[in-house]
Amino acid sequence: MTQYAFVTLEACRFFQIYGPPPAEWFDSLLPSLLPLPSFRMGDGSLIVWTPDEAVAVNESYCAAFALTDSGLFEGLAAARKVEAFNRVLRLVQANVDQSTSIPSLWRSFNSDSLISIQSSPRAKGERARVLFDRKKFAKIIGVSYGVIDDDVDLMDRLPKVPPETAILSCLAGVLKDLPKNIPRGFDDGAFDLEATNRSLGLGPSLDVWYESKLTETQRKFVDFPLSRSIRVRGPGGSGKTVAMVVKTLRQLELDKAAKRSTRYGFLTHSQATVEVVQSMVRTMIGDEKTSEIAGDGSLLYIGTLYSLAYDTLGTELRGVVPLSLDGRQGREMQYELLESVVKDYVATDWIARKGGCSNAFVELMEAAAAQREGGAQFLYEVLNEFACVLEPEGVARSAQKRTEYISKAAREAWRLQLGAMDERRVMIDLHARFRKEMREAEAISMDQLVSDFDRFLDSNAWELTRGVSGFDVIFVDELHLLNRMERMLITSLQRDPSSRPVVVMAEDTKQDVRRVGQGLRSWQRGLDGMENFDLNEVFRYTPQINSLLRAVDEFAPTLNLQEDWPSYSQESKLPSGPVPDVRLFNDLRSQYDSIFPEASLSAKKRKSGRSVAVLSCDYDNFKRYLLAGQHRDLFIPVESREDITLIPSRGVRFVLSMPEFVAGLQFDEVYLIDVSDAVLFSGEAVGVRDKRRGLSLFYLGASRAMSVLHLSALSDAGGVPGFIDYAVRA
Template sequence: MKALILTKESVSRLQRFGISDEWFSKFNLPSGNHGLKRVLIEGGLVYIIEDDLQSDEVETVVIRLGGKYSIFADGRPNASMLDRIIAASAAHFFASSQIPTNWKPYSENDVLSFYAGNHHTGKGARLNAKKNPNGSGDLYFFAYTKKTIQFDELGDGNSIYTVAKKHFAEAILTDGTLKEEDDTAGIVLSERLPHGFVQGADLNEWYEKKLTQEQRRFVDLPYDGPVRLRGAAGTGKTLALVIKMLMDSLAFENGNEPFRLCFVVHSQASVDLIQAISESLISQAKLREFTSGGGRIEIRTLYDLANHHLNFPLRELTPVSLDGVEGRHFQYDLIKIALKEGWGSPIFKSRYGGISQELSKRWKSSILDKDPAFIAELMNEFSSVIDAEGIRRGEETGEKYIKRGRRPNWLLALPAEIDRRFVLDVHAIYRKHLFDMNALSIDEMVADFDSFLDSNAWDRERQREGYDAIFVDELHLFTALEKQTLQKLVKRDFDIDGKPDRPSIFMAYDLKQSPRDSFIDYFAADGSILSAKSGLQNSELVQLNQVFRYTPQIAEFLKDLDSAFPAIDIPGEWDAYVGEAELPDAAVPTVERFDDVVKLLDGVFAEAKKLAKKIEGGGRRVAVLCVSEEIFDKYLPTLRGRFKSDAFLVDSREVTSELRHIGRRFVFSMPEYVAGLQFDTVFLVNVNRSEAPKNSGVGRRRQLISNTYLGASRAENRLHISSSDDEGGPSDVLDLAIDRGSLVEK
């Protein structure tokens, strides 16, 4: 075949389909009322267009097939590449969409290039497209390359595009090909959203009939100050935020008022989720209307906003990522390198031979890959304290940090001055590596962004470029410094007495879902999650208690697990779990012991494989979630080898957008990567005593319980927990649940 031709409309509708590798051999459509037809024109041109299309004067996407630079081919991540083509097409046709910056898009004249896949599937390959070929408004994907190459090496390549356009009118006039049952392999109609997220209801139906009393109260709140929306996992916080944003947008539009709203999230996967929820509640066309005239909705990561305003590429600086999750993983690896470099230096090692015994032990364990939690706690120290406050070795800020002995119990234990000096020197090595790469860490980028928002330049632009309101999901994943930037993004208005109005910021969160403690402000006198610097203190609170995404039995287990959380002194925030499940009764969660980790994974994978083959909705309804990062990383080769055809690896939040293509494979991931998703059955593995012994620090204990809480709350109907005796057996954080019967031994 020579080319696949799509219209602006049909490329968007393909988001409704789950597609596997078989589809890319014939590009057939399934039976059903989906409004599309497939036409094969002699010579190898496949058109997927609306079946009622009347004119060939529409914008198209042409994808080259066959030959040296064919876009799709065996052995490539074709389904995920198609998703990227769909996203790039939306960015080309609609001002409301952008190509995610972590795809590393690059444009030169009329040619566009970006990564063909994520770090796991793409391996540096790129998709190359021509914008507006032959003066049209079209997009022509003309080359797949295994690496970045000069555009002039790819040749002109317009001949296939020209032929495809020449036969477009013929395709419109031709009936679609007959759909034999065996010809539709590899494509099925599939929900883009996680199962049951909006339950098939549109915006008006949700607002009038489905919202709870508290959700409705939140949606109806005026723009007169910040509001916190707090609730346990599954209480509908994200959905309520999206409904409020859309209802407010429609109200502005109906009143002919210009508006600018921004939905700020922590990762690109969350951007995709919010867009999908929005498009399920109102039409895609209506959502895009909000970008025309005086109205605008933006859905972005905070880091994308920072990059947009600070223009790092023009200064030849490279942010490590514009995705919070991906950026934190990069920083984790760099801190690990810094620790190893210090350990390998006789001078450094001698200088810090007198650090606390526990700190020395954990330093050694971390470089042997035996204590990843230590690296995570150091990263927490960097983001929450050192980079947040611009603390530097050899400066006054550094000396104050070293001399300050009293520290909150949730931070890494650094009882002696030499311990804190050690941390500052590790941080200096870490920063040197960033400097050598001409790169900025996530925290450095946010610090620069915060400074920009205090500048005279932003003061001049704020009324034009700022927002009428900001909506923030997963506030618990934002650091103190990141929260500090939010109120500065809102337009500044004044009351009749000349006093500035409080910023309209609507924030959803659940502190117990955070795998890190970075949400707490280290320098806040009362340990508040919203310090005076954030400008968000004394915000109104709306509490959600009704749970819609898991059974009463799972809710009862979460209630008992909640009792194991070590207390953190956050006034009015660290309340007991109060979720009230609305789903029908189901089985009580179970816990099972295995002799060792290998037997555990073999047993659980076999059970998950069997369930994924028969459950309604396929493998995307079954997840194996590992709470141990060390074990997850160690056993990835096992997954990629023996279970490659049975399991779908999700090792970043970006990959979650590909779940509709996984067929009968089950999901293997960690709780953090699937936050916001829901599965019928969750196998929560390696909830082991060794992950956080009783004598370990508060931060480490809380991290294990948060990961267990987050993973368990992803289960809708069935939850199975497992541990291995070679790692100490079941963690004691499960003891109360076992004693009270909300978790039964298998």
């Protein structure tokens, strides 16, 4: 007889917000590995609940997970079980909240109430699928039946599932034995939920937020009428996203009272931010109201710009799969693909073009192919050229456009500087190879999707449908991460093209490590009478860390960054903490052998690896740490935005990542390593662009720390940069 693990709805929400159980739990199901109470019967069935439910757990709604002798999701590797669990949690959420969508890249198959999805990204080599039944009965809100083969077609070969009575009988047996087995005085011992809620902007209702939680400036921003565009700026942790969400929900309340049907779009760059916003909305107004205002065809659309493009174009109906609908992940994947293309190109056709290129261009191309210093930033510049020039101008589809591109020597300052005609020919060659790789992968790149969306927004079809699908007001979070082409789409999404655009945007240009927003101040100046709000109260890091970041601002003018590096007069509202320390190591090995065991010890003392992160500023070194074997069991690697969901809510392994991959997250203690001069500034002869990127990378990494910040650099990589010495002394 099949046994089940029952996870209450509140426990499902807990794991969605704070992270899944550690990978070891899925095989052993030991209560000691969980940050929540659980009880397991002798026959194997178990139940997991939250401390708040305690004596009333028998009244809770549950998701059921079929168990085998190998625990949950038999047939998958431990890390893949965590990914599958996270995806099932999303299915459970969608089962109770109609505003929650299933990502198209999960390639779902449906048959009546049954749905199967990919258990993890195909890019990771996993082909298995998870079977889930969305049928609700009694206190059951969905059943996960585990892993099925990739080739199971739910239309032709319907899997046999146990009857509902068997599942309910199993639940009844667990609940019968539960009262005498509920642990008393349960202490999760992992982290402070109140503090974590606060850092995520979760907890209070909308009324409480509006009446007593907002700062004076946030309140002014929320109350400012939507008669013109508004920009809110501020450092990480100043509450930009919270203020945007409160303003959106307040406007919906005012519209309802006035019987207005204003339609809002809340667009972001990353799916992680979408999920944070959705969690905020649910905690502020509840599931029922969220479904009412944010369901299909409703007054509020929450999603990435790329998911909006995908939905509007109906791309899924044509069987076209986008590389990603998450901006951060998509750009990472495009970077890896271009890196492979450049490496192959340099080994083959490069010899025919090399002689006609400048020495500087040759050096960058060959550095990118060999993964040497300077090559990574060059590849991101090339991707920006693809996204903002070659794709939107249709260069790949027109011989005339290609001729014009090659012959046009004058180029705006924000574009990749290509002085020789052969350098522009190289761009066309690389773009053609990149497109070929995408075709062979049977996928469409993010930039191709955005380019197609731009053409659609200039079509007769959009003109006829914008009254239904367009927006009266567009909220844009993470504006600093949208490139030129993506920003140009925003005003085209208006319902009424004759009215003045109303765009409410939040940005922190210092987090723009890749400088995708370079040269776009003119776009904002084109929004008539835009009102600006600067948030200067910070709630995520101590006064000492705040002072360090302000000292960096004071150093920035020496690099002639001008308005590209705004100076915030921020003030921390957290209690005091230790002054950030700086250490200099002779080489990579000595840093590795010192920092990693120290971070591990700190994670164990804090009883939560989630509280400690080691963030490397050097991509090449980061890869070396991942491959090294000595300290491999001490950390949880986060190599992309999707890996964030794999960070468990309890455990004693610290997080190893790079600042860009954990943007938006906070840790009690951060070891920011490889902040060496050669890494951040790439030597003495580089231009302002690279200096700006170095400052931004440091700013992003340092602002991930809430209480304790350690910095370290390597002597053989240039030592400690001057701006860090200046900031620490200050």
